[in-house]
Amino acid sequence: METLAKAAAEAETAQVEAIRQAVEQAESLEDLRDRLVELSASLPIGNLAEVMGDALAAAQLAGRADLLDEVR
Structure with a gap:
């Protein structure tokens, strides 16, 4: 999850920089x-x-793993 958070922060930084330049x-x-x-x-x-797609997939897999753990 840390890798996903880092990648999201990098993508967000690019967007914020583009907006900052427009404002300036x-x-x-x-x-x-x-x-x-x-x-x-x-x-x-x-x-x-x-x-975001990767994060959603990871969340879905984590949810499935939790369900399997409860069943066992």
Whole structure:
């Protein structure tokens, strides 16, 4: 689980950095809004989606293992 948490943190860091740059470069609130709308289509979510999928699979397997332990 620590590996999944680390991978999620790395993916989140990339997203936060992209948003931080948009905020720093914006010249007005309207400009920031426009930049965030543009950014939303290109945010690096692939790694985060993969990590979330792995986490869900791990949780499901852990749940199954718990059930098997109770049955035994």
